[in-house]
Amino acid sequence: MTKYYSEDQIQAVIEANDIVEVASGYMTLKRAGNSYKGKCPFHNEKTASFTVSREKQLYHCFGCGVGGNVITFIMEMEKLPFVDALKFLAARVNMVLPETKNEQEDHQAYEKKKRLYELHRQAANYYYKVLKTNRSAQEYLQKRMISHEIIREFGLGYATEEWSSLTDFLNGKGFTRDELLDSGLTLVSENKRYYDRFRSRIMFPIVNPRGQIVGFGGRLMTTEQNGPKYLNSPETSIFSKSYELYNLNHCKNFMEDGRLFIVEGYMDVISLYEKGIKNTVAALGTAFTPFHSKILERYASEVVIAFDGDNAGKSATEKAMNILKKSNLNVKILSLPANEDPDSFVQKNGQKGFYEVVSKALTIVEYELELLKRNNDLSQTDGKLHYGQEAIKILKQLETSVEIDYYSKMVARETGINQEVIRREVIRSKTKAPGNDSLVFNISHDDGLGQKIPKAYRKAQELAVRYCLRAEEMIDEFPMDFLTERFYKELLQAVLEKRQAGMKVEINQLMAHFDDSEEVKRIVAFMMNDEEVSRLDYQDALEIMKRFYNKAQLEGLSEQIKRESANGNDDAVARLTNQFIEIKKMMKENGRH
Structure with missing residues (x-):
């Protein structure tokens, strides 16, 4: 999530764009009670399960699980990053988002970029019209098997060999010399002569995902011509080669x-x-x-x-x-x-x-093993051994035992080394990796290191969190240690911080705490779920969580006692055993009640 715009500025854009009106521009919505329903634009379905709430200013699909606010909707529909989606919505309601703390400077920067976009649009039109009248450029593209439809769809053009034809054209359209220089399409010599950057080249307009032309690429048609084969626009206030990708506007x-x-x-x-x-x-x-x-x-x-x-x-x-x-x-x-x-x-x-x-495309591991094979003579024993040792380092990056088993078999075939030896070495090297020495059982985080969390425990946590989002005062004394997912902890912590600061908890501001789209979807799913969770349901959920938490603590302590006992650490065994007995005693007392 960007830190460039304040929560107030983001909230202002959200409030200015009614989600029902925005969504209706992309799909047909019909009123259903207090909400609106339609067929989900993010997956194929026969029955409408996509719900938009004007009251909550949220959307959620009960079929595929997508959900969010008006910004995430535009991010998904227009395939835009957060800031661009925010700007898209701001422009929709004629809002100017600040770039600096000076309102006048903000407006000037906005107008400057607006002029640059228009300048590039005019330049693309010019290059396109020149191509239509230039026989050599047309013949080159025909030779490259590029059809008229593709020329039109990609807006291909041609820059003539004349020194300042584009510069003169844009000057005639009212663009100043400073604007031409800022665009990078015009250069100036030491004797103050203004000339075109691109000459005698096939021109490829570079279009961002929002459909705006931000730069150009130019290609020479023959090897006899002077200059680099490809030439691109320089970095400008609207174009960066490190961010843009050619054809992303179509590809999405x-x-x-x-x-x-x-x-x-x-x-x-x-x-x-x-x-x-x-x-x-x-x-x-x-x-x-x-x-x-x-x-x-x-x-x-x-x-x-x-x-x-x-x-x-x-x-x-x-x-x-x-x-x-x-x-x-x-x-x-x-x-x-x-x-x-x-x-x-x-x-x-x-x-x-x-x-x-x-x-027949290779996975990363297959490709790396292929490169390794090229650099080792597998007809020689030392080549096989070196290949095997280096292959184990590559296999360390694998996450699952299935992958390790599959690729271990592959390396075994190449080297003649026993598959189990390779597999054992991979697993041993993974456990010795930096940072793994301190891995201990920890029920407070469901990160795959502890035991598998029972379904009843997961369901109880979900009910408890949903109840707390509607009865925020319950979070003040909520037993956070009972939660196995970082997401739940961070969600309730974010609400708690707002409460402690005396602030009203806004759903859009709450969502802003989470970068992960899946986590945002879960928040929306909670807020859009109208199924009631009663106080009694909440108390039952806490009891279930407490029981599983204590059971997990006992299992963790039991493992630690075994480990310390094997190491001959009697003091640690005694301390851990006392903790084990205290938890058992407490569980027994709770069982009586």
């Missing part, structure tokens, strides 16, 4: 299966798009960045890296892979022949041929 609409392809160049994107592979993006003349990774997480569940097959492409693949492995995305790597890129490959083999190669 073709994500039915959650998969997205990452390629290196504009022509790769366009050729794949022409062949019906529309869920493709490219970085813009820069290395793939962590910011790109974060952006892709908003749109996809799986990404396939499809870079060029040459050495430069392989190097770029490894760099992108190392960034993406830290994300929540499922990552695969496509291996193309050394002399091919996605553009040339799909032109020769078509959509079917491309998808055949995609079906």
Whole structure:
């Protein structure tokens, strides 16, 4: 969640945009009691289960579980990050969000960006019209198998070889020299001569997810021309190569299966798009960045890296892979022949041929093991041993025993080393990893380190938290230690802090404490659930939680007693045994009552 705008500013935008009116612009809603219902826009359904509450200013789908406020709705529908969704809604009601603490400066900055967007729109129109009259540019695109439909859809254009044709055109449209220089489309020489940055190039408008043109990429048509093959707009107040991805504005609409392809160049994107592979993006003349990774997480569940097959492409693949492995995305790597890129490959083999190669794409672990195999001679004993030792380091990154078992078998086949030996070494190396020495049983966090939480315990916690959200005064003395999920603790703690500060607890401000979209959905689900939780239900839930909590404490103490006893630590055994007896005694007393 951004810290750039205050809670009051965010709340003002939310209050100015009625969620029923906003949602109605994307779907048909019908009144149902105090709420409105429609078919969920986020999953296919026959019966309407998507509910929008004007009173609560929230939405929730009882089918797929999505939910949130007007900002999260726009984030999902328009595929925008939080700040852009906020600005989208602000513009909808003619609000100007502050960029500084000076209102006049804010307005000037807003108008300056507005002019830059318009300048780029006019420039794109100019380049497009020039292309339509330039035979050599048209012939080049025809030779590259790019149709008129694609030219129109991507707004491709052409920059002539004249020194200042675009500059003169934009001047004629009323843009000042300072604005032209700020855009990066015009440069100035030492003798104060103003000239075009892009000349004799096919032009690719770069469009952000909101549909605004923010920059350009220009490509030379022949190797005989002087200058770099590709040239991009410089960094400006509306454009950063580290954040933007080419074709994301189209791609976000073709994500039915959650998969997205990452390629290196504009022509790769366009050729794949022409062949019906529309869920493709490219970085813009820069290395793939962590910011790109974060952006892709908003749109996809799986990404396939499809870079060029040459050495430069392989190097770029490894760099992108190392960034993406830290994300929540499922990552695969496509291996193309050394002399091919996605553009040339799909032109020769078509959509079917491309998808055949995609079906053989490697996981990150498979790809890393493949690289390791290339660097070791597996026909020699020392090569096998070195490969096995290094492979174990790679397998340490695996999360589940199923994955460890699968890849251990793969390494065993390559080396002849017993699979169980490899598997045991992987698990041992994971437990010796830094930070794992202090792992102890802890019922207060359901993080996979303690025992499995019984269903009754989970249900009791949910009921108790739902009751507390409606009867906030109960949180003051709520036994937080009984909660096994960090989410529940953080949620009630956020409400408690508001109460202690004497502030009214607003649902939108409460949601602002959570970055994770799944956690936001859960809060909304709680607030939209009209099923009553009585005081008696709450008390029963507390009793269930207390019983399971004490039982878990006993099991934890029992494990610690065994461990300390094996280590010969008699003092610790005595102390832990006393704690064990006290809890048993208390549980017995409670049972009598």
